[in-house]
Amino acid sequence: MTEDDADLRADALAVLAPGFVGTQVPGWAGELLEQGLGGLWLFGHNVQDEAQVCALTAAVHAARPEALVCADEEGGTVTRVHHRDGSPWPGAWALGVVDDVGTTRAVAQGLGVQLHAAGVDLAAAPVADVNSEPDNPVIGARSFGADPALVSRHVRATVEGLREGGVLSCAKHFPGHGSTRVDSHLDLPVLDVDADLLATRELVPFAEAVRAGVDVVMTGHLVVPEHGELPATLNSSVLNLLRDDLGFDGVICTDALDMAAVARTYGRERSAVLALAAGVDLLCVGNPAFPGDYDAEEDTRGLVEAVLAAVRDEQLPRQRLHQAAERVRALGARQAANRADPRSGAGARAGSGVGARAEKTDLHQVGRDAAARAVTVTGPVNTLDAPVVVALSRTMNIASGARAQVVVDTLAARTGGRVAELGELGEVSGRADQAGSMDPLLLVSDDQSDLHDPDLQALVRRCAVLVHTGVRDLPAGLHPACLVRTFGGGLASALAAADALTARPVT
CATH class of the missing domain: 3.40.50 (Rossmann fold)
Known part of the structure; x- marks a missing residue:
């Protein structure tokens, strides 16, 4: 393998964050981590107890300190670390009902402290979707509410709280999944709004997340008709709204590529190539145990080869892949430094009354008190x-x-x-x-x-x-x-x- 080939393969690995089966790092994943894999995504079936999660994340970081351990941790119904007993943190809608940004920030910080201690680097939160469609089958209580101003202030509070807790934040599902009636796990939703409504409703919380310094923005697998037939994850016109209009220069991550909204029509490999070409930086592959039921090792190696082939066939510009890989590496390096800082995740950020409260109070009581107020x-x-x-x-x-x-x-x-x-x-x-x-x-x-x-x-x-x-x-x-x-x-x-x-x- 030439030096150029090695660099290209390292870049292809850097943009991938697959799931895996088991409660320990599989041999294949450890091998790819050492070669530059961007990170791994945790799901409930990877979690047994606190000690096991700590050992698992420590093994990931021992293989590659800059690798990102990512998990869907929103509070409420969506949790991976607490999937056995339920999340000790209220979900977004309950926090929106309380509508106290200090409380939301304290909850997010408590969650961040807990995840940081477990070795989780990135929480796939906050949900920045404005749930304006009562019949939405997939967002609902995961959103802070139906009002973009309310959602925006709690999105900011969550980004700030997670940062104070020592973990990375990820606003989702750009450009907004809240007014859809289809679950993108099962089919392809359509966000049927004109440019004015998109700008004044859907994009408002994402703009606030960017201003708050959100680390990652996750795309939604949904079609915005005014931007063409491709789902947002694969659509440069939609992603340009995030880069150019909202000024986001961080990591853009896909929602899981095994979801039917993209996998059924394009397949995971083609979706990966199209997403990178459109401007995505990090590919969340998905859950190989549920509902995927596919071989994670075979799938991940296949994705690497598909990205390499796309570059060689000039379907994916080499510079675009390198740009994406460098963004992911920079984020991983920053989080590795944060993880190594003994002050991080302690709930004691300078000037933060919220931090002092989270530090002095039992963390779970913070969540319980917030839930009770709703x-x-x-x-x-x-x-x-x-x-x-x-x-x-x-x-x-x-x-x-x-x-x-x-x-x-x-x-x-x-x-x-x-x-x-x-x-x-x-x-x-x-x-x-x-x-x-x-x-x-x-x-x-x-x-x-x-x-x-x-x-x-x-x-x-x-x-x-x-x-x-x-x-x-x-x-x-x-x-x-x-x-x-x-x-x-x-x-x-x-x-x-x-x-x-x-x-x-x-x-």
Whole structure:
């Protein structure tokens, strides 16, 4: 291999951040890290416990200190490090309901401190999407809200808080996934807005993220018709909005290339080449275990060869690849220096009252207190004696997994109840009728729950409590005896709901 060939291959490796299977760094990944791989992406199946995660990230950084360990850590329903027990941090919509930027910054800093301690370099947050479409199937509670000004101020607070916590921030999903009705994991969404609305709504939080010094911006796999038929991830016209109009000079990262929105039409290898040519710097490959089910090593090596072939065939300018690789290397080097600084991630940035608060208080209590401020209760809270706790959602969101499970498990544990499946309720009711009594019914719903379904509505009308974790309002005329709204899922919001049900006086 000539020196030029070696440099070219090093550049092709530098722009890749694949996922992998297992709770240790696989041999192939360690080999590629030593050769210059940009980083690795952690998913829930890579996480066993805190000690294991620390050992895993230490092995990554031992192989290559500048490599980036990345994870989807938004708080609320989207977490990887806390996927077993649920995130101790409230999600974005709950923070938007509270609308206290100091609280959002404290939560982000606490999350950053925790990730920094675990060796995670980049949190794929904040979500900068303005969720203006109530029927959005994939963003919803992951957004701070439907108002661009509100989203902007909390995006800034999150970028600043993560930085104070010692980790890199990543605003997503450019140019905005909030007004779409299609999940890009499953199909290709269309952001059907004109240039004025794009500029005054979708782009506003991203512009604020850039001004706040966000480290990375992640693209969304969605079509903006005024910019052509290519999805934003593969579209230089859309990415030029970020570079030229918003002035972002940091790393542009793709959303996962194994998502159907791009993989189904272009395939991962072609998507990788088109994304780099369009102006992307870092390729998030995706999750090889779910829903991908592909060989991560074979896929990663194939992507390297596809990028090399594209350069040789002049489909991808050599200078463009080198520019992308240099941006990723510079970011990795900066984070490696930050990681080596004993002061980083300690929650003690100069002049930061937020930092002092996060340092002196149990970190998880910061998240729990924030989640509690978002909770609303409508109707009387009567004594819940061993309730039957049931999730009404029959589907799950790929980004967050089975989001309701943490909530139902936590509520059952905190109220002395038991978890039942939706299909069991007829049998439970039958036994209760024979016994002449019925355990109180505590239902949990989210935006995946079909609350227009007559059968579910009947259950809601007879339940003792409905804990609604979604952002959509209940259908008109549907009034449970007691409604608890958390505006998001995850452990922090589940605990806040349980506290509302067990600490309020009986009326």
